[in-house]
Amino acid sequence: MTVIDRGDSRPPPITERKLNISTPGIPWYRDIKVIRIVAQLTFAIAALAAGTYLVGGLVSNLRASNLSLDFNIYRGPFNVAINEGPSLTEEWTWLRETGSIITATWIVWGALIAALLYFGWQQYRAGRLGILYVTAAAVPLVAFLKLSPESIGTWVTGLGLAPENAVIVGGVAWVSLLVLAVVAGYYAYSQHKLDLRPAVNLLVLLVVITLLSPPDTVGAQIAQTLQDLFRGGTIARAFATGVVNTLVVVVVSLIACTLLGIFVGVGLLSNNFLVRSLSAVYVEIFRNTPLLIQLLFIYRTFTLLLPAPRQSIFSPEWLGENSVYILNARGFYFPALIPTESVTWFWVGLIAGVIAFIALRHWRTQLQERTGQPAQTLRYALLPALLLLAAGYLLSGTPFTVDYPALDRLNVVGGMNFSIAFVSLFIGLTLYTAAFVADIVRAGIQAVPYGQIEAARAQGFSRGQVLNLIVLPQALRLIVPPLGNQYVNLSKNSSLAVAVTYVDVYRVAALANNESGQAVPFFVGLMLVYLAISLLLSLIMNSVNNLTRVRTR
Amino acid sequence: MKRVRIAALLLVMVLIASLSMTVLAQDGPGGPVIDAIKARGALNCGVSGGLPGFSAQNSDTGEMEGLDADFCRVVAVAIFGQDIEGKLNLIPLTADVRFTALQAGEIDLLMRNTTWTLTRDITLGSHFGPTTFYDGQGILVRIADGFNSLADMEGATFCSTSGTTTEKNITDSYRAAFGVDPALVLAAGPSENLADFEAGRCDAITSDKSQLAGIRSVATDPSALTVLPDTLSKEPLGPMYLSNDPVFADIVNWAVYATLQAEELGISSENLADMMSSDDINVQRLLGLTADNFGDALGIPNTFAADIIAAVGNYGEIYERNVEPIGVPRDGSANALWTAGGLMYPPAWR
Numbered sequence: 011m012t013v014i015d016r017g018d019s020r021p022p023p024i025t026e027r028k029l030n031i032s033t034p035g036i037p038w039y040r041d042i043k044v045i046r047i048v049a050q051l052t053f054a055i056a057a058l059a060a061g062t063y064l065v066g067g068l069v070s071n072l073r074a075s076n077l078s079l080d081f082n083i084y085r086g087p088f089n090v091a092i093n094e095g096p097s098l099t100e101e102w103t104w105l106r107e108t109g110s111i112i113t114a115t116w117i118v119w120g121a122l123i124a125a126l127l128y129f130g131w132q133q134y135r136a137g138r139l140g141i142l143y144v145t146a147a148a149v150p151l152v153a154f155l156k157l158s159p160e161s162i163g164t165w166v167t168g169l170g171l172a173p174e175n176a177v178i179v180g181g182v183a184w185v186s187l188l189v190l191a192v193v194a195g196y197y198a199y200s201q202h203k204l205d206l207r208p209a210v211n212l213l214v215l216l217v218v219i220t221l222l223s224p225p226d227t228v229g230a231q232i233a234q235t236l237q238d239l240f241r242g243g244t245i246a247r248a249f250a251t252g253v254v255n256t257l258v259v260v261v262v263s264l265i266a267c268t269l270l271g272i273f274v275g276v277g278l279l280s281n282n283f284l285v286r287s288l289s290a291v292y293v294e295i296f297r298n299t300p301l302l303i304q305l306l307f308i309y310r311t312f313t314l315l316l317p318a319p320r321q322s323i324f325s326p327e328w329l330g331e332n333s334v335y336i337l338n339a340r341g342f343y344f345p346a347l348i349p350t351e352s353v354t355w356f357w358v359g360l361i362a363g364v365i366a367f368i369a370l371r372h373w374r375t376q377l378q379e380r381t382g383q384p385a386q387t388l389r390y391a392l393l394p395a396l397l398l399l400a401a402g403y404l405l406s407g408t409p410f411t412v413d414y415p416a417l418d419r420l421n422v423v424g425g426m427n428f429s430i431a432f433v434s435l436f437i438g439l440t441l442y443t444a445a446f447v448a449d450i451v452r453a454g455i456q457a458v459p460y461g462q463i464e465a466a467r468a469q470g471f472s473r474g475q476v477l478n479l480i481v482l483p484q485a486l487r488l489i490v491p492p493l494g495n496q497y498v499n500l501s502k503n504s505s506l507a508v509a510v511t512y513v514d515v516y517r518v519a520a521l522a523n524n525e526s527g528q529a530v531p532f533f534v535g536l537m538l539v540y541l542a543i544s545l546l547l548s549l550i551m552n553s554v555n556n557l558t559r560v561r562t563r
Numbered sequence: 564m565k566r567v568r569i570a571a572l573l574l575v576m577v578l579i580a581s582l583s584m585t586v587l588a589q590d591g592p593g594g595p596v597i598d599a600i601k602a603r604g605a606l607n608c609g610v611s612g613g614l615p616g617f618s619a620q621n622s623d624t625g626e627m628e629g630l631d632a633d634f635c636r637v638v639a640v641a642i643f644g645q646d647i648e649g650k651l652n653l654i655p656l657t658a659d660v661r662f663t664a665l666q667a668g669e670i671d672l673l674m675r676n677t678t679w680t681l682t683r684d685i686t687l688g689s690h691f692g693p694t695t696f697y698d699g700q701g702i703l704v705r706i707a708d709g710f711n712s713l714a715d716m717e718g719a720t721f722c723s724t725s726g727t728t729t730e731k732n733i734t735d736s737y738r739a740a741f742g743v744d745p746a747l748v749l750a751a752g753p754s755e756n757l758a759d760f761e762a763g764r765c766d767a768i769t770s771d772k773s774q775l776a777g778i779r780s781v782a783t784d785p786s787a788l789t790v791l792p793d794t795l796s797k798e799p800l801g802p803m804y805l806s807n808d809p810v811f812a813d814i815v816n817w818a819v820y821a822t823l824q825a826e827e828l829g830i831s832s833e834n835l836a837d838m839m840s841s842d843d844i845n846v847q848r849l850l851g852l853t854a855d856n857f858g859d860a861l862g863i864p865n866t867f868a869a870d871i872i873a874a875v876g877n878y879g880e881i882y883e884r885n886v887e888p889i890g891v892p893r894d895g896s897a898n899a900l901w902t903a904g905g906l907m908y909p910p911a912w913r
Contacts, residue, residue, distance in 0.1 A: 074807065077666060077688070089731045091744035310758070318763025339763040340720065420718040420766055421746070430764065431748075508725075511748050511759070517725065520659045521749075524726040527687035529663050 072530060083528045084535075088248040090521055094255050094429060094513040123149065151191035157184060245522045249532075252518030253539055259432065259514065260501045260543065263439040267500065268493075270440060271447025276477070278452040289448065296445035301503055304442055309434040309510040313339045316430070319421055332414035336422050342433060343415035346426040356409035359402010367395035431512035435504070443500045450492045454485035487558040494551030501543045515539050592862040594808030596671055597642075605650045606642060608635035609670035612655025613752055615777040616889035617676050617696075627653045630885045631674040633875055634695050634802065634819065638672060640874045641818035641867040647874070657751060658726035662687050665805065672815060673803040676771065678728045683803075690812055692802035693819045696886070697897035697906055699794035700732050701772040703779060706789050708766060713793045717741050722756040722765035725749035732796040733769045753778050771798050776890045814861050821868035823909035824849055825877035826900055832876040835869065849912055878907060 038044050072078060130145035277289035296304065317323065322338040336343040370391035378385040403409060415425030428436075458481050466476045507514035519532040600606050610618035610631050618629040632653055639651040656664055656675060665673045666688060676698075677683075679691040702721075704710045710719075713736060721737075723730045730747060737745035748765050750756050756768050757778050768778060772790060779785050802815050825831070828846055830838045838846055847853050851866035858865035875881065879900075882893050899905025 089734055090749075091730075091734045091737075091747050093744070093746045310762075313759065313762035313764055316763075418718060420716075421720065423718075508751065511750050513749065517749065520726060521730075524659060524662070525682070525731070527662050527666070527683065529666070 077528060077530050079530055079534070080528070081531050081535075083526055083531050084244065084246040084249065086245050086522075086526055088245045088522060088525065090248075090525075092248060092251050092513050092518070094251075094432065123152065146194035146197075147191050150187040150194065154184065154187040154191060157187070245526070248518050248522065249515065249535065252513065252515035255512070256501075256504055256507075256514045256516075256539070257543070259435055259439065259507070259512070260504050263436050263443065263500060263504070264497055266436070266440040267443040267447055267496075270444035272451050274444060274448035275451025275455065278448060279455055293445045293448050296441050297449070301438065301442045302506055302509055305434060305438040305506055305509050308438050309430070312430050312434055319417065322417060322422060332412075333416065333425075334414075336415050336417070336425075338422065339430060340421070341427045341429040343422045343425050343427045345415065346413045346424075347410040348413050349410055350406075350408055352406040353409040355406035356402045359399050359405065362402070363395040363398040366398055367391045370394060429512075431507070431510045434510040435507050435512045438506075438510070439500055439503060442503070443496055446496050446499075447493060450489055450496065451485070454489035455481055457488050458484045487555070487560060490551060490555045490558055494548060494555070497547045497551065498544045501547060502540060505540070592810050592860060594810040596805060596808035597811040597814065597862065599668075600642060600671055600811070605652055606635070606639045606672065607652045607654055607670045608638070609654050609656045609661055609664055609673045609675055610635065611675045612653075613754065614676065614774060615780070616773060616886050616891070618653070618655075618674070628885065630696060630881060631676060633881045633885060634822075635672065635674050636875050637822060637871050637881075638802075638815050638818045640870045641814055641821070642863055644864055645870045645874045658724055659751075662689075665689060665803065668805075671804065671811070676774070676800045677803050679799045679801055679803075680728060687803075688806055689803050690806045692804065692812070692815045693823075694799040694801040694906075695819060696773065696800040698771040698773050698798035698800055700729055700769060700796040700798055701775050702791045702793060702795070703760075703768040703770075703775045703788055704766065704791060706787055710767070710791065712791055713737070713740055713795070716767065719766040720746040720748060720764070722748045722750065722759050722768045724752055724756060724770060727770075728796065728798070729770050736793075736795045754781075757782060769795070771800075773886065773889070773891050780889060810861060814863060817857075817861070818867065818871060820909040820912070821849065821871050822875070822878040822881060823900070823907050824912050825868065825872050826879045826907075827902065827909060830872055830877060831880055832872055832874075835872050839869070845912065855913070 033041050033043060069079075126145055126148055274289045274292060277285045278293065280286045280289070316337055316339040319338045319340060322336050324336055325334040332345070333343070334345065371385075371387050374385040374387050374390050377383060413424050415422050415427070462480055462484075463476055466480045471479065504514060505516045508517055508520075516536060519536045523529045523532045610627065610629075612618055612620065612627065614629065614631075616629055618627055618631040620626070621628050635651060635653055636647065639647040643650045654664070654670055656670070656673075658675075661673055661675050661677065662683070664670050673689075674695075676696070677691075678698075679694065683689070684691055702710075702713060702716075704716075710716055716737075717740075721733050723733060730749060733745055733747070737743075746765075748759055750759055753770065753774060756770070759765055760768050761783060768775065770778070772794070775790050779788050779790070782788055802819065804812055804815055806812075828838075828843070828849060830846065830849070839850060839852070841847065844853070848855060850869040850872075851858060851864075856865050858867050861867075864870065876884070879893075882898065886898075887893065893899055893905075895904070897906045899907065901908040
């Protein structure tokens with residue numbers, strides 16, 4: 011091929027390069043290129059052979075012990091009562107109702123699409139073009155995954171086409187979505203010099219959620235399968251209960267340990283001798299003793315100090331005729347709010363209030379940045395939000411009735427209760443992890459140059475302002491990565507629930523294993539659950555990290 | 564070049580592994596389990612380790628004592644003869660891990676007050692041997708609470724050991740009685756159950772009646788507790804082994820039957836020497852004095868029954884030594900010999 015010399019300094023086209031395996035002048039058996047390829051091939055074959063051999067051995071070993079990897083075992087019966095969390099005997103009506111599943115997935119899906127579009131718009135306004143292509147690729151792609159020719163056709167039929175034509179039109183539209191997604195995806199890829207990472211994260215999340223959520227037309231079928239899965243005491247349902255229990259204790263402890271950790275971490279640097287030394291003693295004690303021992307200590311302390319149900323501790327009478335709280339060795343009981351039939355208006359009012367607050371606050375903050383006028387968020391945002399909430403409350407009449415706990419013959423009934431097992435695990439996980447969080451927070455704060463604090467003080471900032479406006483925002487980016495590790499640790503430590511008789515996912519898996527004798531599917535399931543929790547936490551913390559990190563060019 | 568070496572190393576390792584996996588053919592009766600036991604020179608037997616009367620460590624001698632531990636000894640003696648010093652490993656297991664340990668080959672025999680159930684028999688890849696103890700699930704309550712039977716216990720909370728049949732039985736019985744699930748507190752073992760019960764976390768402990776007797780005996784005030792008359796379930800407890808070795812299964816079964824047959828014939832560890840010169844053909848058959856050579860067919864000594872009686876004793880002696888002290892009498896129970904109205908009935912020894 012001849013290259014036309016236009017007199018500019020362009021490099022020759024890439025097609026000029028040839029695929030050259032051998033190096034001229036050297037015999038092939040001494041040519042490093044050949045040797046490298048042969049070595050790589052040998053290695054690949056050997057690795058493949060070894061892998062096949064090992065997996066084959068594993069499978070035949072499993073078979074020899076009558077074990078299998080059959081996940082259908084989850085459909086088997088589960089005959090033990092679980093009292094913690096959503097009970098086996100309670101009907102999960104929202105899961106059983108076909109409509110609500112599909113509605114729920116559509117709401118999640120729609121919210122994510124909206125978030126992606128909003129994000130793309132913001133990025134576009136910031137002058138980043140790549141995100142446009144990502145959005146242009148993402149929306150048709152997820153639409154392609156979520157929809158089907160039938161569902162598009164059904165909509166088109168609504169426009170007045172014959173059904174058979176509608177399906178054809180729907181099919182064409184459906185395939186064009188994919189084509190559109192691929193083309194836009196290619197352009198997005200070719201723009202990869204721009205910062206696409208946040209958009210790609212969001213896209214991956216979107217696709218995963220879409221794949222997990224039932225597509226439009228087969229939604230009913232999947233809901234049916236779910237219904238079967240969750241009907242009556244199947245192992246799957248018990249396992250789901252265990253997962254929910256684990257998630258509940260992890261999420262609640264996560265929030266509590268963060269708050270307590272920040273509080274103690276700041277306390278470690280306090281000027282007050284008492285606060286400083288108490289914080290240090292707390293951190294050293296809880297960080298340097300095993301969690302299992304702490305859990306057993308807390309659990310046994312509760313069960314030994316608190317009385318049996320018949321001698322329960324009731325709230326004093328001046329708090330009201332009904333018991334505001336009841337404490338005994340089985341749990342802590344509090345009044346519960348039971349929604350009435352007219353509660354919908356209350357929820358509408360609440361959601362409208364929250365949206366109004368966010369929108370108005372956004373508007374006022376922007377106005378303050380633009381004009382320098384004080385935002386006066388409270389006056390402009392809080393008042394309308396509260397008015398909306400009050401309107402919702404008034405419209406619904408009595409949205410809630412209060413269910414007070416009371417002592418029955420053997421147990422406290424009514425209200426809501428936190429079992430001793432849950433409380434012990436929650437307190438144990440919180441205290442233990444908060445000690446680590448406190449030290450991370452202390453380290454983060456100390457890493458902020460002291461000169462900045464002095465400068466802020468010299469400018470007349472109060473101590474609180476220095477902490478909130480100068481120190482914590484800068485400390486945060488040092489705190490976030492190790493904090494993520496602690497969160498992941500906490501989620502895995504929650505499996506120590508077995509020590510305090512809390513029925514978490516591990517306990518359910520052990521029970522199911524004991525009943526069916528098939529350890530492998532349950533332990534694989536367990537690993538997947540913990541892996542999913544840990545990865546999800548990491549994903550969230552990485553996103554937070556991306557938001558808080560210093561942007562450098 | 565480094566990769567070439569790694570690849571070569573991997574290939575060699577694979578070859579060696581596959582060669583070493585080749586099973587060597589063997590003469591005589593055998594199977595994967597019994598061959599492994601003989602090659603190892605020791606029987607690995609899984610027990611509870613914390614259950615008085617069945618398998619619990621004696622605090623003075625450090626020996627594992629109890630009915631289950633003794634039946635482990637019975638099988639070990641059948642295989643190795645009277646001297647089993649160092650030839651029996653008693654491995655304590657929790658209820659949760661016992662089946663996995665058996666399936667993984669960590670133990671050869673499970674003697675851990677394990678209930679013989681249909682599900683376990685067909686799904687675990689294992690078989691059950693002859694029942695060594697007939698038990699039933701009961702409920703331990705405080706006398707002061709005034710419960711007379713399960714029917715009085717609506718709304719009660721039950722403590723139970725996790726990973727056993729007891730939690731299923733109480734769920735079933737309670738559902739049948741009241742139509743809803745009971746409240747359960749599932750802990751790791753009997754001692755945790757007792758601690759929870761005494762702290763007021765539950766109104767009752769439910770477990771096998773023999774276990775409840777043991778738990779009650781170590782409670783702070785045993786006289787304040789009572790076991791209700793309800794029997795919630797049948798709990799035939801016995802040995803469990805993998806189903807892939809019929810020879811080992813026969814050894815276990817007939818070793819257990821030997822203790823029953825010996826009691827039926829009136830042979831005990833005390834009169835064994837006299838019985839060796841007995842004219843009774845049934846006694847001679849059991850003690851391996853005839854030319855039947857039952858042991859040869861199983862690959863163990865022909866005198867295995869005599870060895871068992873000499874080293875461990877007959878069933879009556881084993882029961883009296885271990886279970887009577889925790890307060891579970893044998894007379895009139897299902898554990899009596901069939902000649903005394905019980906269920907202990909060895910098949911014909913010929």
